[in-house]
Amino acid sequence: MRIVFEKRESVSRRATVLVPVVSFVVSLIFGAILLAVSGANPFVTYAAMVKGAVGSWYGITETLVKAIPLMLTGLAVSIAFRMRFWNIGAEGQLTLGGVAAAGVALYWSQGLPGWTVLPLAILAGIVAGALWAGIPAVLKAYLKVDETLTTLMLNYVAILYSEHLYYIAWRAPGYNSGTAKFPETAWLPQIAGRANVGLIFAIILAILLWLVFKYTRWGFELKIIGENQTAARYLGINIARNIVLALLLSGALSGLAGACEVLGLSRRLQQGLSVGYGYTAIIVAWMAQLNPIVILFVAILMAALLVGGDQIQMKMRLPASVGLVLQGMILIPMLAGTIFTEYRIRIVRPEKHAQPEVTS
Amino acid sequence: MIEALLLLTQILTITLRAGTSLIYAAVGEIYTERSGILNLGLEGMMLTGAVTAFATAFYTGSPWLGVLVAMGIGMIMAAIHAFLTVTMRANQVVSGLSITLFGTGLASFLGERLGPASNNGNLVGMVGPRFGPLEIPVLSQVPLVGALFKQDILTYLLYALVPLAVYYLYKTRNGLNLRAVGEDPQTADAMGIDVTRTRYLYTILGGMLAGFGGAHLSLAYAPGWTENITGGRGWIAIALVIFAMWDPARAVLGAILFGGINAVQFRLQASGTTIPAAYLNMLPYLMTILVLVIMTWWENLSHRIGAPAALGKAYMREEK
Numbered sequence: 001m002r003i004v005f006e007k008r009e010s011v012s013r014r015a016t017v018l019v020p021v022v023s024f025v026v027s028l029i030f031g032a033i034l035l036a037v038s039g040a041n042p043f044v045t046y047a048a049m050v051k052g053a054v055g056s057w058y059g060i061t062e063t064l065v066k067a068i069p070l071m072l073t074g075l076a077v078s079i080a081f082r083m084r085f086w087n088i089g090a091e092g093q094l095t096l097g098g099v100a101a102a103g104v105a106l107y108w109s110q111g112l113p114g115w116t117v118l119p120l121a122i123l124a125g126i127v128a129g130a131l132w133a134g135i136p137a138v139l140k141a142y143l144k145v146d147e148t149l150t151t152l153m154l155n156y157v158a159i160l161y162s163e164h165l166y167y168i169a170w171r172a173p174g175y176n177s178g179t180a181k182f183p184e185t186a187w188l189p190q191i192a193g194r195a196n197v198g199l200i201f202a203i204i205l206a207i208l209l210w211l212v213f214k215y216t217r218w219g220f221e222l223k224i225i226g227e228n229q230t231a232a233r234y235l236g237i238n239i240a241r242n243i244v245l246a247l248l249l250s251g252a253l254s255g256l257a258g259a260c261e262v263l264g265l266s267r268r269l270q271q272g273l274s275v276g277y278g279y280t281a282i283i284v285a286w287m288a289q290l291n292p293i294v295i296l297f298v299a300i301l302m303a304a305l306l307v308g309g310d311q312i313q314m315k316m317r318l319p320a321s322v323g324l325v326l327q328g329m330i331l332i333p334m335l336a337g338t339i340f341t342e343y344r345i346r347i348v349r350p351e352k353h354a355q356p357e358v359t360s
Numbered sequence: 361m362i363e364a365l366l367l368l369t370q371i372l373t374i375t376l377r378a379g380t381s382l383i384y385a386a387v388g389e390i391y392t393e394r395s396g397i398l399n400l401g402l403e404g405m406m407l408t409g410a411v412t413a414f415a416t417a418f419y420t421g422s423p424w425l426g427v428l429v430a431m432g433i434g435m436i437m438a439a440i441h442a443f444l445t446v447t448m449r450a451n452q453v454v455s456g457l458s459i460t461l462f463g464t465g466l467a468s469f470l471g472e473r474l475g476p477a478s479n480n481g482n483l484v485g486m487v488g489p490r491f492g493p494l495e496i497p498v499l500s501q502v503p504l505v506g507a508l509f510k511q512d513i514l515t516y517l518l519y520a521l522v523p524l525a526v527y528y529l530y531k532t533r534n535g536l537n538l539r540a541v542g543e544d545p546q547t548a549d550a551m552g553i554d555v556t557r558t559r560y561l562y563t564i565l566g567g568m569l570a571g572f573g574g575a576h577l578s579l580a581y582a583p584g585w586t587e588n589i590t591g592g593r594g595w596i597a598i599a600l601v602i603f604a605m606w607d608p609a610r611a612v613l614g615a616i617l618f619g620g621i622n623a624v625q626f627r628l629q630a631s632g633t634t635i636p637a638a639y640l641n642m643l644p645y646l647m648t649i650l651v652l653v654i655m656t657w658w659e660n661l662s663h664r665i666g667a668p669a670a671l672g673k674a675y676m677r678e679e680k
Contacts, residue, residue, distance in 0.1 A: 005449075005676075034466075034469075038469075038473045038474075086453050086457075088457065139649075139653060143653060143656055143657055143660065144656055144660065145652050145653050145656045146602065146652060146656070148400065148453065149595060149598060149599050149602075149648065149649075149652055150649050150652060152592070152595050153592070153595070153599075153645040153646070153648045153649050154645075154649070156591075156592055156642070156645040157642045157645050157646060160638040160639075160641050160642050161638060161642070163638055164636050164637075164638035164639070168636060168638075169636075279461055279464075280461075282454075282457055282458075282461065283458070283461060286454055286458075317480070318473075319468070319469050319472035319473055319481075321465055321468040321469040321472060322469060324464070324465030324468060324469070325462070325465040325466050325469045326465075327461070327465065328458065328461040328462030328463070328464065328465040328466065329462055329465075331454070331457075331458035331461070331462075332440060332444070332458055332459075332462060335444045335448065335450035335451070335454060335455050335458060336443070336444055336448045336450065338448075338450060339448045339449055339450070
């Protein structure tokens with residue numbers, strides 16, 4: 001008897017929905033085991049996480065606060081992942097977007113009419129993120145340099161640069177770290193608790209991307225490049241140009257996420273801009289199977305895990321990183337399960353050998 | 361003149377120490393990739409290895425036990441990667457990334473949970489047993505070459521491991537089989553080599569060495585546990601594999617290059633340079649990008665491809 005994978009004629013819809021859900025449950029079970037082994041009651045911990053994340057208006061709005069950068073960066077990496085360009089540099093693109101927005105808010109705001117400061121700061125964040133993603137894109141498109149490593153290395157560079165700015169170069173007098181508070185003309189309005197207008201940007205962008213992926217030629221081109229580069233070339237698709245374009249857009253969204261973080265939340269450049277949203281974005285995008293609308297909801301779920309983690313740290317003195325462990329674990333069963341969407345399992349029994357005829 | 365020699369020897373000593381974890385991880389990754397499996401989980405394996413090694417040594421008093429546990433953890437995580445990519449045919453990039461994300465979260469959780477109650481369960485700032493430098497008499501006093509003989513025992517082990525890794529890969533039957541699986545799994549399969557078994561074996565071996573490298577960081581190099589102790593070394597090791605054109609001996613050269621940057625960084629900071637520390641700290645990452653660009657450009661020019669032909673591709677026998 002042996003097990004054989006057979007390719008399905010079409011992708012199984014049921015498996016597409018079921019696999020992420022089952023994966024989440026599996027990750028919760030693994031997490032519970034880890035908690036129990038480390039001497040914490042998993043049920044009490046999970047209950048406290050849920051209560052902390054969605055049990056109050058404050059919790060819900062804080063979940064949205066963390067969901068905004070996850071939505072934007074999740075959408076950002078999904079554009080690149082669609083063409084199997086492994087942009088794991090969303091973290092650095094977000095950081096540099098925040099830096100550029102902060103630069104405009106701090107140093108350009110004086111001479112300009114008040115109403116132009118905020119749009120200019122956001123634009124600066126978008127452009128900075130796009131250009132930062134553009135570097136590995138150009139290297140990949142025209143020199144074929146491996147993008148996983150270049151995008152990742154640039155994260156470290158961007159984060160170190162931002163640290164240099166808020167610890168030394170841009171530090172406000174009298175503070176150990178952090179810049180001065182931005183002038184109010186550069187504040188991105190908050191709409192629910194501390195959740196800012198970035199939420200609306202994310203929803204609009206998700207809908208736009210969904211339309212682009214589904215109905216435009218460009219969306220189709222990205223998909224073909226991701227699925228089969230040879231076919232893309234035969235169809236006359238300019239792969240290099242598409243890599244650069246897609247990555248500029250991807251970086252722009254991450255840059256926007258960074259701009260929203262500093263303009264709408266901290267309103268100064270300080271420690272805590274780079275907290276790993278750009279990495280969690282990978283989980284968000286993959287779990288949502290790159291569907292922009294689904295990304296919004298998965299981002300909220302991941303944000304809830306982070307807020308829940310913070311809550312149990314405050315209330316139960318458990319490490320907040322429980323949330324990170326649960327997030328990190330989700331993709332593992334999910335990857336194991338993805339095969340079921342494209343393949344079905346068949347158990348092959350060895351054929352019974354014809355019984356030798358017994359003659360009597 | 362003598363002072364310059366002494367300084368250079370000192371820099372070389374730090375270079376080797378800084379390069380050790382990179383060599384372990386890179387040699388392991390070379391073996392894994394030679395079998396056709398790309399393992400981007402290195403960073404997560406090194407981190408988890410580092411934290412578990414330190415915790416084990418802290419409580420048992422035995423750094424060797426710490427190394428063993430780190431190797432075991434690396435093997436388990438690599439086995440998961442092998443299961444996902446070989447058996448379940450998951451995308452190797454995404455699988456590796458998810459192992460790194462999981463390992464990063466897990467290491468940070470363990471670091472905040474495994475410490476003594478008196479420190480709120482935190483391992484950061486604890487002092488445990490470590491592998492100190494063992495100076496070999498006479499030899500360690502020789503200028504320049506002496507740097508080779510002022511190291512900790514884990515670095516000394518490399519002097520045996522690297523030649524062995526080179527010999528095994530190029531001169532033994534098993535090494536030939538391994539290379540065959542990474543270059544052309546169909547043919548290897550037809551020759552009677554078990555592709556699945558080979559890929560599992562060398563992926564797990566790679567994870568073991570990554571865990572070993574992580575243990576070196578927390579037991580000898582740092583020593584101690586700090587959050588994100590690897591600082592991207594797992595990723596730099598993957599870049600080193602490309603730099604080394606999948607050859608273990610050349611990986612040592614690359615690791616010395618990167619260790620050297622670390623050492624120069626230390627020297628400059630100690631001498632009170634006016635260059636901001638952040639810019640100095642960027643050097644290894646910028647250097648990695650530069651090395652990748654040069655290597656890729658050179659490969660394009662010379663039409664030489666160093667990567668195993670089947671790297672990153674799942675092998676499906678049924679579809680042939």
